[in-house]
Amino acid sequence: MRHLYLHIPFCAGKCFYCGFYSVERGPADRIDYAALLCREYDGLAPRLGRPRLETIYTGGGTPGLLGAPGFRRLAGELRARGLLEGIAEWTVELNPASSGEDLLAELRAVGVNRISLGAQSFDAATLARLGRWHDADDIARAVARVRQAGFDHVGLDLIAGLPGVTDALWRETLARAVDTGSEHLSVYGLGVEPGTALHAQVAGGQQLPDADAQLDALALAEQLLTAQGFERYEISNYARPGRACRHNLAVWRGADYLGLGPAAASRIGRRRWTNRPDLDAWLAAVRQGEPPPRASEDLWTDEEDAVERLVFALRLNGGIDPADLARRVPALAGRARDWEARLARLASRGITERPPGAASHWRLTARGREVADAVIADLL
Ligand code: SF4
Incomplete structure (x- = not known):
């Protein structure tokens, strides 16, 4: 097992389209969580031997909400278990609204070397409709801060096929994303997840672009980004040559990975499991030294x-x-x-x-x- 996923299940609110597991908690609770996350690893360590990790991916939720103190604590726990030795890539997902200079300096100091920013769109009206907490200029400012902090590997996430986004607006979003100088761009089609505000809006009659319009938006992304020198190395992912995300590549190529935290999924040998998306149940279990409750667990042939x-x-x-x-x-x-x-x-x-x-x-x-x-x- 050479690949570790850390789920940070906190957000400051809920974006209208988002089906990922996240909850709202105060700063002290978030730092406590950072301190406890490796306890789940401790319960599994006897079965894992002494893993030599190559990559760590910290996703969410909004990992930036751990703040500099939370990441200092988290890195200390990882280091104490030898899990930072020889790491080639450590990615942290950040929101443009939670990527301050103190946090970025701390991330550099603890060994993070790749930042993935949730941009989604460069159109102000679209960002407001999505319930995001940042505007288009915040994205460019966030990329500038990330560069200033010394990171040379930055990725942006974008969503294709959003309602109200014309061909011209989508072209502009793609052009502005390229202009940031990011090495990596992820372009996802919009999905309507049950339980989201978007799902309720659609049930109430909100019209979304049809499948053809979404495919057109994805095709335009391929055309414009490959013309700019990006390689579409995976269906939703583009990178400058040699700048693919090593963690995600390993997972798609079938490597084992361990996920820690509520809602995190793991594949170790023939075992597959996903933790139940329930922070309180997860906390109660790891404080007792018990395995967290699972949403699913299978032993495959x-x-x-x-x-x-x-x-x-x-x-x-x-x-x-x-x-x-x-x-x-x-x-x-x-x-x-x-x-x-x-x-x-x-x-x-x-x-x-x-x-x-x-x-x-x-x-x-x-x-x-x-x-x-x-x-x-x-x-x-
Ligand atoms: S899209 Fe990201 S920031 Fe928005 S609610 Fe989902 S996990 Fe949180």
Whole structure:
């Protein structure tokens, strides 16, 4: 296990579209949480041996709400367990509204070397409709502060296909995102998650752009960003050459990862589990030295494990080699031949192709990326 995810489940409010687990708590509670997060690791440590981590990804929620004292405490706990030794990439997600100079200086000091900023849009009216706490200029100012603090790897998240965003506004958002000089841009399609304010608005008659309009927005992003020198290395992710997110790449390539905190998911060997999204239940358990309650926990067969680890790499530009499946689990040779035949059939419809220089691999074409979930579900 070389990849660690830390979930920070705090937000200052709820963005209208957001289905992630987060709650509102005061500063003292947030620092307490930072101090306790590694206790969940302690319960698992005997089974993990002595992991040599390569990457840490700190997401949320709004990790910036831990503040400089919270990150100092969190880093101290990680260091005390040897989990910061040899780390190649430590990402922290920040909101433009919670990325002050003190926090950034502390993040640099403890070894964070990659910042991912939730921008979502550069249009003021759109940001207000989303219930964000920042405006477009705050994003540019946040990137400037991050650079000033000495970070040379910055990413922005954007949402495509938002209501009220014209073609011209979307072009402007993409251009302003590129102008920030960020090395990494993530472009997600808008989803309507149950339980969100957006879900209620849609149920009340709010119109959203249709699927074609969303695909057009995603296609425009590909066209404009690749023209600017970004590589679309994963369906939703673009990076300057050599600046992909190592943590997420490892997960898509099928590596083990451990997630700590309420709602965090883990894949270790054939085990998969997701913690229950309940901060109080999580706190009560770790204070007792107990495992936190799980929303799901499964022990997969060798076959299920091998299939899942391989198939999601189809989201990556490098694609997959069906023969890998047979190499990992010889009993799956028949399944590998079936994948080969299916992917070849999809190639005749313009959905898959051989990547240049990789005659045994298949990857999705631009058209195939639009139906990636359906292709992966078919292979699964
Ligand atoms: S989008 Fe991010 S900041 Fe907004 S509520 Fe969700 S986790 Fe919090």
